Amino acid sequence: MHTRRVVRVSAPAKINLALHVTGQQPDGYHLLDSLVMLCSPADTLTLREASESYLEVTGPMAGGVPTDLSNLVLKAAGVAGITAQITLEKHLPAAAGIGGGSSDAAACLRGLSLLSGASMPDPADQLVLGADVPVCQHNQLVRMQGIGGDLTLLGPPPDWPVVLVNPRVAVPTARVFSGLREKQNAPMQGEFPMSGDNRTRLAWLAEQRNDLQPPAIAAEPVIGDVLAALNERPGTLLARMSGSGATCFAIFSDVSTRDAAVSHLRTEQPGWWVMPANRLKAGFNPVVLPQDG
Secondary structure (H helix, E strand, C coil): CCCEEEEEEEEEEEEEEEEEEEEECCCCCEEEEEEEEEEEEEEEEEEEECCCCEEEEECCCCCCCCCCCCCHHHHHHHHHCCCEEEEEECCCCCCCCCCHHHHHHHHHHHHHHHHHCCCCCCHHHHHHHCCCCCHHHCCCEEEEEECCCEEEEEECCCCCCEEEEECCCCCCHHHHHHCCCCCCCCCCCCCCCCCCCHHHHHHHHHCCCECCHHHHHHHCCHHHHHHHHHHCCCCEEEEEECCCCCCEEEEECCHHHHHHHHHHHHHHCCCCEEEEECECCCCCCCEEEEEEC
16 A cells, blocks of 8 residues: 655744835835734645645634635645645634735745745745745744835744734735835834833834825725724734735733633624734644555
8 A cells, every 4th residue: 555645734824023124126026024923823725645635624713715726725735846745724813914825824834845845935035926935934023114025033032922813805915015205214213122121112113104094994994993902902002914914913901801802802893813822832833644555
């Protein structure tokens, strides 16, 4: 009986703690200056050796997710030049500003590397898949600049209790960028105070912004409702939209107030996707599972 290697890998959510749009290249690509961290929750990919690539999508967020070559997971397999049978268990909403598709593609590349023993594609090749793919390869706090390939690894992200909320509306990235009135904006001011206390770190972060938040709210006003609901909860220290939306995040003073906010929002807004989030402590790297028969 032929046995097949099996690999499982996590594709965590991505949060843009700050996102400044600093310019636009002649080819249309926008220049960014962003502070990024990965966190739970996550999608999960299971990869098996196969003679040709095949994608199956399962999980609570599988609805509407394509299984053809328009899915970044299969595109990632093409970039890697490795075939596999891939099962994508979706827990993150699509077109949500938390890097679901990009994180899936990044995880696929990590998994295929372990499955085959081949090296990972260079970051420049990963950029073909999307600006967020290279940053989704790092379980650190990262400053992402340029079109996504200029990464500065800062170290472990703060252990903040976080809530992620998506009002279950998809916001096309192109629509949000087209609504951005000013493309030449100031970069983040100074460096994130890695050695500072929590108060210092949050004060620095509060002085930054997400330049895509106003045009996203103009496109989908419910994003403003999400931010208002988060800011009303006891213990909220900072609320902001991630990426191009519509997911927003809030940092809380402690786990108990964070969990109380999750419970309240799930009751008051049963149609919203509301999830507690924490920095990743383990489970980022792919693992080999018992072989299939």
